Amino acid sequence: MSLDDVDNVSAIPKTMKAAVYHQAGHPATFDTVPVPSPGERELLLKMRATSLCHSDVGVISGEYGPGVFPIIGGHEAVGIVAALGHGASSYGFKVGDVVGATAWHGACLECSGCSYGKQYCDTLKAKGINAPGYFAEYCALDASLAIPVTPPDGVPLERLAPVFCAGITVWDALERAKIRPAETIAIIGAGGLGQLAVKYAAALGATVIALDVRDEQLEACKAPDGTGASHIINTSGLTSPELCKRVREVNGGKLLNCLIVTTGALPAYAASFPLVAPEGRIIAVGVPPGPIPVSAAYLSRNNISFIGAKIAGTESAIRCLDFTLSRNLLPKIHPRQFKLEDLNEMIDLMKAGKVENGRMVVSFK
Template sequence: MRPTVGLAVHTAGGPVLPWSFERRDPRPHDVAVAITYCGVCYSDVEAVRGAREPNLPLVPGHEFVGRVSAVGDLVTSFRVGDSVAVGNCVDSCGACEECLAGQQNHCTDGGPTLTYLGVDRHDGRRTQGGWSTEYVADEAWVYRLPDGLDPAPAAPLLCAGITSWEALRHWEIGPGSTIGIVGIGGLGHLGVKFAKALGAEVVAFTLTPENVADIKALGADDVVVSSDPDALAAQARRFDFILDTASRAHDLSPYLRALRLHGTMCLLGIPPTVEVETRALRVGRHSLAGSGTGSPARVREMLDFCAEHGIVADVDVLPSTQLATALDRLERGDVKYRLVLDLADLTERAS
């Protein structure tokens, strides 16, 4: 077993504290990754605040980068010292229709194994996440970090990035497409960068007028202040596709009316509720869809695209000692646009 230090929730409602635990020794196709940077996602906040038995202690974190520290006997894709990244899934059944079609992210045998709050398919142990000094995963779910990508801002590509990329690629966004992006946070700001680099006309929707200049600096061709009902109504029949990354409850109807004939609105955020006026779907034969993370092949495709176009997340990097600050900032929405933990100090913090 491999000694590891993580940042864990130990009691329901309690703080996140250093915890010494053990990772498995690499299996024949495993890669051990010494983690340098790990993103802090809003789903991590929810996991921390909602942590309960039997999932305690719990180490969150599911978008991280690092260097290979060991490899299994049959690994041929990586060597010790390689720069790599790991995302929010680390295994799947490999045998269902979806897995055989290369859509392991939609595995129907219990879903893909999550980086944390999952169950290892081989030994039955609960998975612990990337707020830690090391992770061990099958080489099929470990990704080479291309040269030229700065590791810290590349880390969020493995969750926020692939979630936006998967939808844009599935709906074949590119030259000639006019797309809207609702919610310019972790997912949305990368959606703007991706869509622009793919050749689309990109329009961002924000509730905050003060953010217009910053959003245009990301590459948006236009910004609509959606808290202005007249500005929102003026977008009628403008878009081929709308990517909705908002996590708060909201009415989808004005955005559906902004779609052209046969247009699609895709939900990436996970709001507790949404409102939909059915007429806004029927008139124009609009489609309302959902999407999530991507397959390993899509992740590799995205990383290569990012290296080619110089795309990484806009991040604030904080030492692991400031994790509580990071969680509080995320809850307040005080982030532009992603937070990343520098885990260099974590070993010394072990109790």
């Protein structure tokens, strides 16, 4: 299908500016490339805001192998529907709609994986890794995986972009944890993902304990109005029995009902198992480089559930967006309004761990 076959293309240019990663370890270049033509079931989005995720840094550092290059980066964003493929309107979208754009793209809707959820498609693609991403003025998106957004008055779309990777990832973990009010949950890893998990868990009525080895990240989890962590524990230098003792001290003598590991650090996983009470749940979000040391005897003796949570589906993402907006839990974003050409500087800041000011967002205004 060419752009000329698609409705409402009059204002769409033939070319656009895009941030392209050409090879591992090299900065993105800002290339002029053709505006994509939406496929049969695709939306053409005019991008409004795209935020930088740690996975982007992984791509540009070569963690996904040399085969991904060249690639337009970016996988969490908000855009406006500029045109639709002929089969896309049946998903309820029209020109001018605001859409949340996640990493997932190109579900076949026919394979056995898709029968469990489109996010499990055997041939699913990931934006910014093996499908062109959102650090571009336009992007084509699978309409079956697009998230409809009704932005409240006065909420800039930049605030919403991080919901569509960071937000939905931790929300999905909390849904899988089946967290109940009055339970105590610990979030291990108090970076951007962990801070969002703390906010959501507290809003769900849980008592939240944040664990990390970095004081400044832990402090960011606290909120004077009760919307943050009830307790923070710096785990640096603590032995496993000492950490259990600290948790019991702040939790009425008890261990945890639930624990979400947002970091990929192996010691975080090793520390997590002894902290969970009988019938507790451990949710794995962060992916360590090697196997996780876990004793099946320990899990079975205490009826502990060890649950993976990495890929949120569309329905979970919609529930996340609803909860985020209704409870005013929008992710913290960097006060500076970045332009596409600032992307390499943003990547350098993230590599240096300078993320305390919030998610960095490129605005396409």
